[in-house]
Amino acid sequence: MVRLFVYLMIVSVSLMGGVASTSAQESVLLMATTTSTDDTGLLDYLSPLFTKETGVTLKWTATGTGKALELGKNCDVDILLVHAPDAEKKFVADGYGVNRKEVMYNDFVIIGPPSDPASVKGKSVSDTLKKIKAGGHPFISRGDDSGTHKMETGLWKLSGVGVPDKEAFYVQTGQGMMATISMCEEKKGYTLTDRGTYIKYEDSQGGKPLLKILVENDDMLKNQYSVIEVNPSKCPKVKSDQAKAFSKWIVGKTAQAQIGAFKLLNKQLFIPNAR
């Protein structure tokens, strides 16, 4: 019995080992990026073009910016395409990344019920947040340390209100953007969303959304995306040649034009602004 048992253990362990050794890695560039670039279909649109020009296959894992940066710190990806400038600068300053380049931006909007109980329509971001807080109107926050959430907490600070972490009107969902918009709809509240997700939400509601854009085109709402190569001197195994190729390609003329031409439900989403 004991012998049979030991035998079975050895077989199963070696099976796992065999499984492990068969995972030969093909030569691909692995990118960590934010859900917005994946959910909108931008990467599905760009990656074949990149492969065609450089012969490098692009694979990506889409997560919040916080986790994407963490994956970079742990040398688990080769390159990052993220949108949280302050966190990115710190990432580079701490030596985890090199060659941070601005690629494109999209913008955020503040949405809420058309009845607009806080009467913020057309106001500036600062005034809007002040009024929402003063009136105690529900504000639905991502609360997940994503790029969007970082943007939102930054706006509260810049408006001089401070992040209302524990106040009753401030609801932190800890979920993705679309789930947060759904909750906002149920609570008839306000939320900050990237325009891309809003366009898709609008479309999913058959053009009759229960939440409307109330505040937009404020400079504070610009959302800058940058590409950062994971530092090869910290992570020797990182595919730095392919990462460099991607970084160079995405800020190049062709890719920039293609980003500008990308449309979601006939609306332009990303404005290329590489220098």
Added chain:
Amino acid sequence: MAYIGNGFLEAFFLLIHYDPETYSAIFATLLVSGYAMLATLLMGIPLGFFLGYFNFRGKNQIRMLVDTALSLPTVFIGLMVYAFLSNKGPLGHLELLFTLEGIAIGLTILALPIIISLTAVSAENTDDTLRITLISLGANRTQVLLGTLWEIRHGIIAAALTAFGRVMTEVGISMMVGGNIKWQTRTITTAIALETGKGMFATGIALGLVLLSIAFLVNMVVSSLKNKTA
């Protein structure tokens, strides 16, 4: 709620028209579940049988530990496996992060306590007269063991199906360790999470139905095998 009706229609469409993304996710799901179930059964049945059949010191304490492990949250398993498989982790050199095999390791950790615990319960509950009968028929020690194992086969099958259900429908480990990479580590469940995040609720429901159909097929096969050996 037009989602539900649309979901049914779309599920049908995805399967009939051989949608490559869906089939890639189905394939990934079957592969990780297959690896995980194979490893789990090979390790879990002997361990569970040992734990239930024999009496030894510390048996109850081990049982308690195994039963506690039944409550391991999948996200926690995912994080732990990630920490080990990350390039900064102790097993980083195996390059298992963001692979199906990496997911399978996490799923094995998830399923192992289920198999061990349920097999142990079956082994413990065998009628003592079975042992006496087998011995009186002239069976030696090994034959008694194998005879008992055969008698509890239905319990083991039930354990395996429970574990399979858990493994195939799991999201946390697959997301964290696999990274939901298209054409590679995107399983049906992580695809559902993605589609839901994209607001494509009908597609999410469709994929859920696809998953259920696979589970139904597996259960059908197992049940027909069970009837043959009954």
